[in-house]
Amino acid sequence: MREELIRVEHVSKYFAGVKALDDVSFSINRGEIRGLVGENGSGKSTMIKIIAGVYEPDRGDIYINGKHYKRLTPIASIQEGIQVIYQDFSLFPNLTVAENIGINRVISKGGRVVNWKEVYESAKEGLSRVGTDISLDAITGKLPAADRQIIAIARALLEDARLIIMDEPTTALTQREIQYLFKTIKDLKKQGISILFVSHKLNEVKEISDSVLIFRDGKKVLDQEAEELDIKTMEYYMTGRRIDTSSIAYSEPEEAPPLLKVKNLNLNPYFSGISFELKPKEVLGITGLLGSGRTELALSLFGELPAESGEIWLEGKEIFIRRNQDAIKEGIAYVPEDRINEGLFLEQPISDNLIVTIADYLASKLGIISNQAKLKTAEEWVDRLEIKTPSVENPVSSLSGGNQQRVVLAKWLASNPKLLILNGPTVGVDVGSKTAIHELIRDLAKQGMGIILISDDIPELIQTCNRILLMRNGKIAEEFQREKVNEEELHRHLVAAKS
Ligand code: ADP
Numbered sequence: 001m002r003e004e005l006i007r008v009e010h011v012s013k014y015f016a017g018v019k020a021l022d023d024v025s026f027s028i029n030r031g032e033i034r035g036l037v038g039e040n041g042s043g044k045s046t047m048i049k050i051i052a053g054v055y056e057p058d059r060g061d062i063y064i065n066g067k068h069y070k071r072l073t074p075i076a077s078i079q080e081g082i083q084v085i086y087q088d089f090s091l092f093p094n095l096t097v098a099e100n101i102g103i104n105r106v107i108s109k110g111g112r113v114v115n116w117k118e119v120y121e122s123a124k125e126g127l128s129r130v131g132t133d134i135s136l137d138a139i140t141g142k143l144p145a146a147d148r149q150i151i152a153i154a155r156a157l158l159e160d161a162r163l164i165i166m167d168e169p170t171t172a173l174t175q176r177e178i179q180y181l182f183k184t185i186k187d188l189k190k191q192g193i194s195i196l197f198v199s200h201k202l203n204e205v206k207e208i209s210d211s212v213l214i215f216r217d218g219k220k221v222l223d224q225e226a227e228e229l230d231i232k233t234m235e236y237y238m239t240g241r242r243i244d245t246s247s248i249a250y251s252e253p254e255e256a257p258p259l260l261k262v263k264n265l266n267l268n269p270y271f272s273g274i275s276f277e278l279k280p281k282e283v284l285g286i287t288g289l290l291g292s293g294r295t296e297l298a299l300s301l302f303g304e305l306p307a308e309s310g311e312i313w314l315e316g317k318e319i320f321i322r323r324n325q326d327a328i329k330e331g332i333a334y335v336p337e338d339r340i341n342e343g344l345f346l347e348q349p350i351s352d353n354l355i356v357t358i359a360d361y362l363a364s365k366l367g368i369i370s371n372q373a374k375l376k377t378a379e380e381w382v383d384r385l386e387i388k389t390p391s392v393e394n395p396v397s398s399l400s401g402g403n404q405q406r407v408v409l410a411k412w413l414a415s416n417p418k419l420l421i422l423n424g425p426t427v428g429v430d431v432g433s434k435t436a437i438h439e440l441i442r443d444l445a446k447q448g449m450g451i452i453l454i455s456d457d458i459p460e461l462i463q464t465c466n467r468i469l470l471m472r473n474g475k476i477a478e479e480f481q482r483e484k485v486n487e488e489e490l491h492r493h494l495v496a497a498k499s
């Protein structure tokens with residue numbers, strides 16, 4: 001059973017006008033290993049010091065063992081079982097191991113004469129709880145960092161620690177020492193002790209933590225089970241800028257009969273019972289984990305993997321898509337995920353690639369389309385999509401990934417489709433091109449196109465779509481209105497789709 005040890009609610013802290021913590025809430029359960037990650041300056045140390053009673057929060061509440069605190073003092077924090085191991089371990093280098101571990105406890109009892117035998121005994125008890133063979137008589141400063149850390153942990157345990165906070169504990173450790181520390185942390189967990197593992201090393205946090213908190217600019221931006229997280233996602237939340245959607249000019253779907261209507265579409269074993277509608281000028285996101293059926297659904301709308309049963313209606317008329325050509329004829333375009341393999345003739349000039357279909361391509365080779373006309377069209381598209389190239393006659397392979405992707409887009413846009421299906425349109429493109437592609441997608445929708453965007457890039461979905469469908473095991477499991485969902489929530493739903 002989950003039993004809560006500490007809960008921090010709506011804590012804010014300012015330093016001379018700098019907001020070090022902004023409305024942060026979280027809790028730690030007994031025996032839970034919590035990772036806390038964030039870049040430098042994100043507020044980690046400030047939070048530690050608030051929990052340790054060193055700083056007073058400007059706002060918020062702290063509950064420990066069910067007891068409410070407006071502010072803690074260092075003594076109250078220690079009495080509640082909170083122990084912080086700072087980066088320097090706060091040990092006396094010239095004292096022995098026994099003295100470092102045992103002396104606090106003896107002093108805190110308030111005796112005037114230090115009973116060294118007692119010091120020694122309690123130190124021994126402390127070390128036995130971390131299961132190490134470090135000599136009690138060794139001079140602490142001469143020991144390796146890993147040993148000093150274990151000593152600091154032993155000392156914390158003697159203070160009846162219920163929560164041990166470790167601030168960047170692996171900085172001075174070798175790989176082997178880190179593994180030893182992790183083993184110790186897991187033993188502590190078994191004893192019901194909670195750990196707050198503070199670090200910016202994501203792989204370590206992922207490995208050791210049960211759940212992870214991510215701070216960015218003083219805000220908590222993610223709070224999630226570690227096994228649901230991958231390093232890339234953590235990185236994104238740690239470094240990424242939160243999207244300010246207020247300034248994005250979204251397309252407004254038209255209050256009109258649907259452009260596309262899909263009814264009970266099935267294709268074994270990929271998807272079944274798929275029904276949805278798409279309005280003109282709407283950007284509809286379809287997301288889901290790999291294997292959810294999202295790509296197969298797109299391919300079947302485009303005729304590459306025709307559905308076995310169900311109906312597809314376009315502009316109020318039922319259409320039958322059994323091959324690519326059927327889809328193209330109806331005005332459906334598909335931009336594949338893998339631009340290199342599926343979308344482009346890499347060694348051919350950009351201009352040739354911009355010619356719409358294979359048939360046009362052949363016609364141009366045969367001289368039916370004049371070279372001049374071709375170049376003019378190509379140049380228009382290069383301008384319109386801001387494709388960065390000195391000449392449209394250079395091969396596509398000379399372009400950056402983002403610009404190649406724009407060529408694929410241009411190629412399909414030139415055919416002026418009614419429905420544009422984009423699969424992972426910004427996978428592997430640089431940030432600048434990514435933003436430009438998102439803008440383009442919204443613009444195209446505004447001009448009247450219906451767009452289906454298949455992606456598992458959450459910021460992309462939120463920045464581009466009006467509505468998002470989440471697929472799970474070949475079915476549409478959930479639907480989100482863009483205004484009513486944020487990144488964190490959508491991410492949570494997406495990974496929850498795993499189970
Ligand atoms: P982290 O530990 O994640 O690197 P900190 O909690 O140390 O972050 O810092 C959060 C923010 O608060 C930073 O902008 C930092 O400059 C500021 N800050 C932290 N401590 C103080 C202080 N004592 N006085 C003024 N500003 C501080």
Ligand code: MG
Nearest residue numbers: 041044045046
């Ligand atoms: Mg810090």
